[in-house]
Amino acid sequence: MENQNLQNKRHTLAHLLASAVLEIYPDTKNTIGPAIDDGFYYDFEFSSPIGDKDLAQIENKMRKMLPKWLEFSHEEKTKEGSSEYFKTNPYKLELINEIAEKGEKITFYTCGDFTDLCRGGHSENPSKEINTDSFKLDRVAGAYWRGDEKNKMLTRIYGLAFNTREELDAYINQREEARKRDHKKIGRELGLFTFSELVGSGLPLWTPKGTIMRELLNDYVWELRKSRGYQKVCIPHITKKDLYETSGHWAKYADDLFKIETREGHLYAMKPMNCPHHTQIFACEPRSYRDMPQRYAETTMVYRDEQSGELSGLSRVLSITQDDAHVFCRENQIETESLAIWDIIEKFYSAFGFELQVRFSTHDPMQREKYLGTDEMWTKAENALENLMKTKGVTWLDGTGEAAFYGPKIDFIAHDSLGRVLQVATIQLDFNQPKNFGLVCTNERGEKEQVVMIHAAIMGSIERFMSTMIEHTAGNFPTWLAPVQVSIVPVRENHNDKAKEIYEALKREDVRVELEDDNNSLGKRINHAKAQKVPYVIVLGDKELESGNLTVESRTDKQEINLEDFILKLKEEIKNKSLN
């Protein structure tokens, strides 16, 4: 109930915001304004644009008005009465009509001098309950009326609101802290990837260090897949448009494809996904039920012409490296194969201490035209996935309308440092593409039997996985993944030879090691290694030469250990993919 109380305050503040805005800008049309997780917002149509610098004035107005907000009164109105009240506000009129059509009550709430069409849920006495310094207008953003991009774009004002000033400050601080973990910042500091304005936005370029990590991650996924009977395949990055006409992608995503016209005038496209290509490998020879399932894996880049405003660091790019796999199987193999994929996902993410949420992404029956195939297919596929989740005993988030156009999905959700939702791993069940491509196997009775496709990605995309993993670890990668695993810092120049010896010894063991033997001071070189988040720093001086042991500093402790033991320990840690 405490929480409800806070939600009421936030909702009340949305009203207060609208009231202040209307007072300062009388020709503004106010629309809707709910409470949200960290505060509230309200959407307006302004007669002339406003920006962040106008927020202070509005906020001051709100503070000035608040003491006069003693209590809310409410009143039920007729459709005619309420329409009359909002006759110059088309947004409110639209809402009123809808409420009336549904036969629900139309209620108006008033506090201070401000009356709004509203369902209720406010503070009893705003002036007493809300501290003037427990809220803050945060930023101006655009938002389409009713979330539909065909509608007019309104101006949304976001506010932060908590019970106390302290909680508000704590939240703002925490947000600042989260920004320090931003993968774009850490990626630059650790030298993992870069962007070039000449190459273009959404097209990350991977440095040697970043590339090491990409390959290690991919090797790990492959290791898990290989033991479960997957085979690698390889396809070109372009195709004739015919492939996508057959798969159904052309009809749905033609605008989002990078297209290429040949000198002879034929139309090709960069591949935006791999499934259609993979179907053609499956289809290249007749398949017996004895050969099923066929499991194809390929890590490869796909290219999507996303809208520029959607791009964001590594989490949303134009060139996406998918760790893709397609299992072609019979219906009675769906469960076993899907559970095997789920297994891989659990194993893989446990190497990072990740907790993923499960989302059941189903089709939206209200928008049937967005999806291929028959209702029977969808019911069958969705039931199969639901049973899978029940078998696993997980709770899932509702993802109605989040299905792919060819089938439902189980999506695995991570969050970025600011709490934004990112889909990473996915298991998708597809009856439609096998049908469109006529994919069959010959069954026990000699009949052609349509096969099923399971689409599976473990990281989803290496770019997106890296973004969330970097933010999760703040760049403190586990030893097996760290681009530099050990840094050796000789104390003085006359320790360089011995340092070099150890460096070579570690190199021979395939340890990724660096020697910090430049002309900088000892403190500076150690600092440099630590700033690069190297898991182990070896400091080598007279003390170590005498004792024959190494001083090894990890991120959390310091120990004396001899070289052989250290190598054993490292290898063990790398082999087990230990978290540290």
Added chain:
RNA sequence: GCCGUUGUAGCUUAGUGGUAAAGCACCAUAUUGGUAAUAUGGAGAGCGUGAGUUCAAUCCUCACCAACGGCUCCA
């Protein structure tokens, strides 16, 4: 794509209508240092790009590009 904010050396930032300042990083010299950064010196940007206004623009105007926060989208 739409709304808002931002764009000064590799990075982080200062600054002004009269052609730019600092720290870190880099290079050189000295220093051989036992753990949050040795000292001195040097080089490095014409201020995102283009056009316009002006005697004069990095600072004003417009367009474009890019980044960030939202909205929409995400096979």
